[in-house]
Amino acid sequence: MRTVKLTIAYDGTRFVGWQRQAEGDSVQGLLEAALSRFEGSHVTVHGAGRTDAGVHAVGQVASVQLASTHDLATLIRALNAQLPGDVRILGAEAVPDSFHARFSALSKTYRYLIRAGGTVSPFERAYVWHLPEYLDLQAMSVAAEMLIGTHDFSAFRSVAGHAENGTNVRTLSRSEMRPDGPPPGVCAAGGLIAYEVTGNGFLRHMVRAIVGTLAEIGRGWREAASIPELLTSGRRADAGATAPPQGLFLVRVDYD
Amino acid sequence: MRTVKLTIAYDGTRFVGWQRQAEGDSVQGLLEAALSRFEGSHVTVHGAGRTDAGVHAVGQVASVQLASTHDLATLIRALNAQLPGDVRILGAEAVPDSFHARFSALSKTYRYLIRAGGTVSPFERAYVWHLPEYLDLQAMSVAAEMLIGTHDFSAFRSVAGHAENGTNVRTLSRSEMRPDGPPPGVCAAGGLIAYEVTGNGFLRHMVRAIVGTLAEIGRGWREAASIPELLTSGRRADAGATAPPQGLFLVRVDYD
Numbered sequence: 001m002r003t004v005k006l007t008i009a010y011d012g013t014r015f016v017g018w019q020r021q022a023e024g025d026s027v028q029g030l031l032e033a034a035l036s037r038f039e040g041s042h043v044t045v046h047g048a049g050r051t052d053a054g055v056h057a058v059g060q061v062a063s064v065q066l067a068s069t070h071d072l073a074t075l076i077r078a079l080n081a082q083l084p085g086d087v088r089i090l091g092a093e094a095v096p097d098s099f100h101a102r103f104s105a106l107s108k109t110y111r112y113l114i115r116a117g118g119t120v121s122p123f124e125r126a127y128v129w130h131l132p133e134y135l136d137l138q139a140m141s142v143a144a145e146m147l148i149g150t151h152d153f154s155a156f157r158s159v160a161g162h163a164e165n166g167t168n169v170r171t172l173s174r175s176e177m178r179p180d181g182p183p184p185g186v187c188a189a190g191g192l193i194a195y196e197v198t199g200n201g202f203l204r205h206m207v208r209a210i211v212g213t214l215a216e217i218g219r220g221w222r223e224a225a226s227i228p229e230l231l232t233s234g235r236r237a238d239a240g241a242t243a244p245p246q247g248l249f250l251v252r253v254d255y256d
Numbered sequence: 257m258r259t260v261k262l263t264i265a266y267d268g269t270r271f272v273g274w275q276r277q278a279e280g281d282s283v284q285g286l287l288e289a290a291l292s293r294f295e296g297s298h299v300t301v302h303g304a305g306r307t308d309a310g311v312h313a314v315g316q317v318a319s320v321q322l323a324s325t326h327d328l329a330t331l332i333r334a335l336n337a338q339l340p341g342d343v344r345i346l347g348a349e350a351v352p353d354s355f356h357a358r359f360s361a362l363s364k365t366y367r368y369l370i371r372a373g374g375t376v377s378p379f380e381r382a383y384v385w386h387l388p389e390y391l392d393l394q395a396m397s398v399a400a401e402m403l404i405g406t407h408d409f410s411a412f413r414s415v416a417g418h419a420e421n422g423t424n425v426r427t428l429s430r431s432e433m434r435p436d437g438p439p440p441g442v443c444a445a446g447g448l449i450a451y452e453v454t455g456n457g458f459l460r461h462m463v464r465a466i467v468g469t470l471a472e473i474g475r476g477w478r479e480a481a482s483i484p485e486l487l488t489s490g491r492r493a494d495a496g497a498t499a500p501p502q503g504l505f506l507v508r509v510d511y512d
Contacts, residue, residue, distance in 0.1 A: 009377055011378035121344060122312075
């Protein structure tokens with residue numbers, strides 16, 4: 001058996017999410033089906049980030065154990081021939097057996113796209129969160145920076161979420177709101193705002209709860225100063241609503 | 257009654273085409289339904305280009321006669337609120353009553369996107385024609401230029417098509433194949449080839465038959481010199497296959 005690291009892009013629109021579910025198509029489920037057909041026996045796929053329903057990826061990473069000795073270019077071709085067009089294998093790489101897509105990851109980077117004002121083109125509607133008004137980008141940008149560092153992110157997570165590894169403390173090395181973010185897989189005409197965040201781990205719905213809160217700051221509904229208060233209080237109800245999934249992209253996962 | 261010129265974008269993926277059909281959703285049908293609801297009586301929509309099923313538009317133009325006196329910003333908002341997200345009204349402008357979107361048009365510009373080699377990302381799959389091999393862009397570019405001018409385009413049209421206005425003669429002022437075409441509504445990573453063509457009129461499937469023929473030249477299956485032969489012979493069977501619809505965009509329509 002050898003361990004292989006796969007890099008994967010997907011349009012999350014029609015999926016129940018990365019993770020296998022009782023009902024509906026999942027990216028993990030489709031990959032396991034394609035790999036199991038290739039191997040002739042069941043293959044389990046471990047993903048780096050368990051993206052939710054409707055969330056996209058341009059650089060998801062997964063690890064698999066394979067018995068077959070086909071070269072990796074053949075593996076990529078065979079998998080892409082089996083998979084539907086909204087899931088693509090972009091790369092495959094032999095890695096040490098100790099490699100695990102999730103546990104070996106040092107950091108993950110997400111991007112979230114907002115279209116503020118104007119009209120959402122038919123070609124970007126599945127990839128942005130549209131807000132009707134123009135936003136105060138300066139205030140959002142200041143607030144975004146306040147999230148950098150090691151904090152308890154209890155205020156920014158799924159209400160249904162439980163602490164993972166017993167803690168809601170995570171470290172963000174980058175948290176940046178900027179205009180005209182060139183989208184990772186798609187790109188639309190000007191007027192887009194991109195939030196980019198890199199961290200050593202993310203709670204469930206954490207990026208979307210952050211974006212929902214930053215958007216309220218951009219709309220003038222709350223002050224940037226509410227960010228440190230939320231990091232201290234940890235009260236989810238005091239933060240903004242969870243932003244919708246379709247604006248979120250898992251951009252990359254970094255390893256040693 | 258006043259005459260209004262509408263500029264429209266749509267993702268053609270799920271439509272039977274621009275034109276109303278007995279079955280299925282058409283862009284014209286959706287626009288007429290939305291406008292008729294706004295007006296309270298039936299409104300007929302005249303489009304500049306009758307795009308086929310699966311063909312997209314970033315700058316389709318339509319003309320309508322309206323009795324209501326609402327300002328045009330209100331009209332745009334009302335229509336976009338009624339229309340599904342894959343059809344968007346981008347602009348509305350009062351025009352002289354003599355204006356007709358199709359008959360007043362001086363020229364139309366189409367763009368066709370080809371992904372040559374590599375992998376088609378999930379985010380561009382509905383907007384490009386994927387060819388597995390790299391193409392001879394130089395030969396395609398030379399061949400594309402040979403189409404500029406006034407010619408009988410009988411070799412480049414739908415087999416089922418009949419001559420419109422009794423003639424298959426059309427004039428192309430631009431016919432250009434170039435690398436890395438920045439797509440009109442969406443945009444994908446490098447490696448794209450764009451064919452851009454402007455003409456005073458187009459036969460049914462004309463752009464797609466041209467692209468199918470240019471692709472055969474790019475693949476080395478035929479010589480660029482076959483273009484003047486096809487313009488002379490007018491034999492459809494001697495030209496290349498019709499390229500698939502999803503790579504085609506109606507980019508703009510020009511008037512006086």
